[in-house]
Amino acid sequence: MKFGTSTIPVTGQTGENAVLPCDFKASEISQIVLSGNSENIPVCENEECSGRVFKEGTCGVIIKDLRLRDAGKYILRLYYTNDQTEVEQLILEYQLHIQDEISVNTGEELKLDVLLINADKVETNSSGEWTEVWTRGHGVSSDRLTDSDGNLTINVFTSTDAGTYRVLDYRGEILISVTLTESGSTGESKASSHPDRDLVRWPEILNGVVVIVVFLAMLVVMAVQIVMRVAGYW
Template sequence: MLNLLLLLCLVYHSVTGNTTVHVTGIKGGRVTLSCDFEDREISDISLNSLSEIIPVCQEKNCSGRVFKEGSCDVIIKDLIFSDAGKYFLNIYYYNDQREVRRRILEYHLHIHGEISVETGEQLKMDVLMINADKVEKNSSGEWTEVWTRGHGVSSDRLTDRDGNLTISNFTVSDTGTYRVLDSEGEIWITVTVTESNLKNTDEDETDSEHHTVGYWIVAVVLTVILILIVAAVVFHKHLHRDHDQSDNRNTGGL
């Protein structure tokens, strides 16, 4: 391992051309940063963003969110909004002369998510990443800025704190599509916000339960009434038969 590290240092200057790959992932899902470099003998890989080196698990049965698959593909699972951004995958491989070379792949990871909020509740979006320059909203065909770096939010109902863009007392007018862009206009995060129908659903279910209970009560009452009617008819016939029998006995005695 030490010899390999020394060798990597010696050939650090040997870098092939960069390639940019655009990748889109769904919040909570997973994405693959494909290296498409299967025909080479890979000696090592490393992954980093603009701000940090990202550990990549290269063992079997990895428990972390970032791990290698195949010879050099990198998987990121359980995606969150803050995963959006630029990634650089360094691939160290042997050429035909058994010399170590490095290839750098650049990835632009765009995260898409959906949020459903009840009216009157608080909407918190963890979208103000380190390279976010502005946040725009589209609800009627036109994009309007709701937050810009250096100027903050555009409404008193919005707050900017700890990387979160928060809307207090959510209303229907807050629904729509929000997107996060950097200073170069690159879109990193897209969030579709809708109004939750949870309360209406609960009310519908409650009404349905009430109707069901009502139907059962009516059915039971009708059944009881029917039983009483049948019992009355049977009882009336029984009395009538006893009366006839009594009349017959009386007549026979005369």
Template sequence: MFSNPLLLLFCFIEYSGTPSVPVTGKTGENVILTCEAREISDIVFSSQSKNILICKKDDCKNENGRVFKEGSCDVVIKDLIYSDAGKYTLRVYYTNDQTEVERQILEYHLHIHDEISVQKGEDLKLDVLLINADKVERNSSEGWTEVWTRGHGVNSDRLTVSDETLIINEFTVTDTGTYRVLDYEGETLITVSVTESSTESKGKLDNTDDDTEQISVWYWISSGGMIMYALLLVLTLITLAVMKHYS
């Protein structure tokens, strides 16, 4: 990473960043973890003690990776998914005017939010039981109530768990509301607003289709009747002309 290991060994200065910077993003969209450092020699991006490979090329937006560097050291995560939620650490390395290697540590807490609409009677599946998730709560008239806790499981017979998925069986209107996922420190990882999808629009569309079909049928019947009437009229005129000719 550095061309002079002795410089790193004897001239290393570390600057810790401020407390975790809160960042919010929506599923499917992009989020930017900003960094104001300049004259960067290297950056290391990690989450949960695991380094994350980031693209550092000018054309990295065209590559397949979802994490890339923008500007001097901004980190962009694109096409956000639930598992992106959590804490990130960015270590920025650069050389100051005294040729000393400095390291600035920046920390971020990424919160993912989403909106889901579910039809009554369907199963609602929330892939939110991440490895760093400690509990899931729902906001109701009584405030925030726990629906799942790590080590204790779900608090209702209508709830089941499959791998990292929390399933609400046979969704009802009482299941609507805001669900949030908290980590072990009580920080919010994911927030999901759940509403009941309306069937009225679908019914209106179905009725419109029925009406359109009835109009089409009536049109063809009416058109057929007019054609038959015209043919009969022509035949009648021909018959009268023939009878007059021979009379």
């Protein structure tokens, strides 16, 4: 049995693909076994399979359509033979770091599916320095946050919540990085703030003013006629 020299870092963006590289060469690789979160993960031979994980080249593995919960440690076991008849095993270890970017409306609730089974703490640099906002066994550090069903929820998003949130495992390795940016206020109408829309309203306003002026002029004329009748001019 052989082990890789060290953990291989891999970074990927949500929705994209990540490659767990392998350049090992042997006369014959009889089996590839991938595991993550203590579970074996089926590896398809090519992209025509229905799964998201398939082999690339001799022994590399591609994970398609990355999700936040794909983050973590992966173990790749290769069973191979060279000149000898005895099957040997090579073990490679990877650390997959998932990145994401989210634009959030001010005032809205945001659920981050980041509290993985191997997550130890969550930090944010929204205040200018890294600060813990959640730790395993202690929960959230603010009443504006809640944690349930694997989600870290910001109950009412404000501009002070903008920044990068990173999830670390017990070794301090980064599992997930999510960058939050403020995009506006909840329920804000883009049309109402559009300058062209505001200009279009001016004719309507002017028409209304003209109608009011004409109506008032008619009232004045009628009042003058009534006064003249009473005075005996008519």
